[in-house]
Amino acid sequence: AQSVTQLGSHVSVSEGALVLLRCNYSSSVPPYLFWYVQYPNQGLQLLLKYTSAATLVKGINGFEAEFKKSETSFHLTKPSAHMSDAAEYFCAVRYGGATNKLIFGTGTLLAVQP
Amino acid sequence: NAGVTQTPKFQVLKTGQSMTLQCAQDMNHEYMSWYRQDPGMGLRLIHYSVGAGITDQGEVPNGYNVSRSTTEDFPLRLLSAAPSQTSVYFCASTPSQETGSAFFGQGTRLTVV
Numbered sequence: 001a002q003s004v005t006q007l008g009s010h011v012s013v014s015e016g017a018l019v020l021l022r023c024n025y026s027s028s029v030p031p032y033l034f035w036y037v038q039y040p041n042q043g044l045q046l047l048l049k050y051t052s053a054a055t056l057v058k059g060i061n062g063f064e065a066e067f068k069k070s071e072t073s074f075h076l077t078k079p080s081a082h083m084s085d086a087a088e089y090f091c092a093v094r095y096g097g098a099t100n101k102l103i104f105g106t107g108t109l110l111a112v113q114p
Numbered sequence: 115n116a117g118v119t120q121t122p123k124f125q126v127l128k129t130g131q132s133m134t135l136q137c138a139q140d141m142n143h144e145y146m147s148w149y150r151q152d153p154g155m156g157l158r159l160i161h162y163s164v165g166a167g168i169t170d171q172g173e174v175p176n177g178y179n180v181s182r183s184t185t186e187d188f189p190l191r192l193l194s195a196a197p198s199q200t201s202v203y204f205c206a207s208t209p210s211q212e213t214g215s216a217f218f219g220q221g222t223r224l225t226v227v
Contacts, residue, residue, distance in 0.1 A: 009154060032213055043118075043204060043218040044157075051213040056198050090156060094217075101172070102147070102208070106156040 002091045004033075006105035014113050018094065019078040021062075021108045023091030026072065033074040034092040034102070035065055038049060059087070086112045116140050118207050120219035121220030127195040127226045135190040135222050145208040146188040149218075150174065150201040155203065163188055195226045 007022040025031055036044040048059025055067045061084075061108050065076045076089060093106040121136045139146065149161035149172075159172030163182040176197060179191040192199060202223050206216040 006156075034215060036218075040223075043220045044206075044216075045218075046215045049213070049215055082197075096133070101159060101162060103159070104157040106154060 002062045004091050004105040006089075006091050006108050009106065010109050010111070012111040012113060013083065014079045015081050015083055019076070019085065019110065020026050021076040021089050021091075021110065023065075023070050023074045023076065023105060025074065025091075025093045027093075032094045033065075033067065034094070035059065035063070035074075036043060036090045036092060037089045038107075040087075042059075047076070047089070081110075081112045082113050083114065092105055094103055116218040118205055118217050119133075120175070120205050120222050122222060123220065125222060126223050127224065129195060129197060129226060131195050133195065135169065135192075135203055135224075137188045137219060138186050139205075139207035139217070140186065141207060141209070142185060143207040143214075143217075144185070144210040145214075146181075146182065147172070147206045147208070148178070148180065148188070148190045148201075149204045149206065152201050153206060157189075160190065160203075173224065189193050191226075196227045200201075200224060200226045 003026045005024045034049045035047040038044050048057045050067045058064045063078045088107050088109045090107045094102050118139045144165045148160040149157040152159050157176050160182040163169045169180050202221050204218045204221050208216045
């Protein structure tokens with residue numbers, strides 16, 4: 001079954017520390033991969049996406065993610081956390097085809113401590 | 115630029131009542147979908163549409179109906195509300211390319227008592 005797994009439902013980092021949010025997908029065919037961010041009481045906003053053009057993808061707000069086919073991973077990183085990064089982050093996968101459905105992971109809530 | 119507009123933002127229903135959540139997009143996207151968001155479960159796909167007149171079920175379709183008579187609108191109907199349908203509902207709109215990113219509405223917070 002097509003799925004995406006986010007390890008760690010809650011991650012806490014100190015301001016200025018590295019942010020690493022993990023995402024693994026299940027497929028023998030590389031999918032299209034997305035990271036979305038959700039601030040409290042808001043909808044989802046696209047951070048970045050992988051569409052096979054480049055394995056290292058840069059997004060908004062200083063975030064980036066690297067597609068690693070051998071590890072079936074698409075982890076999200078940011079070198080230095082800011083208080084404003086506190087939010088919930090969702091990894092999502094699309095396998096294309098006729099339906100083009102977007103399947104989400106269960107989310108990771110990022111807390112940034114001062 | 116409105117993007118994806120959902121109404122209402124908040125709603126309280128009694129068990130057994132019916133209602134329609136509205137979703138409209140002004141980007142001429144072919145794909146539209148409805149998700150529900152519950153704590154610890156991420157977003158789960160309820161129904162989706164690949165174009166006007168075409169709809170299909172997602173992961174959790176029971177208790178919900180959809181229709182797509184125009185490209186712009188994709189309403190979600192709750193036939194007989196149950197407490198298990200208490201959730202936050204998001205509508206999304208996506209361009210037809212496989213690499214297209216989904217655009218989300220601001221959500222509808224529904225409570226069924």
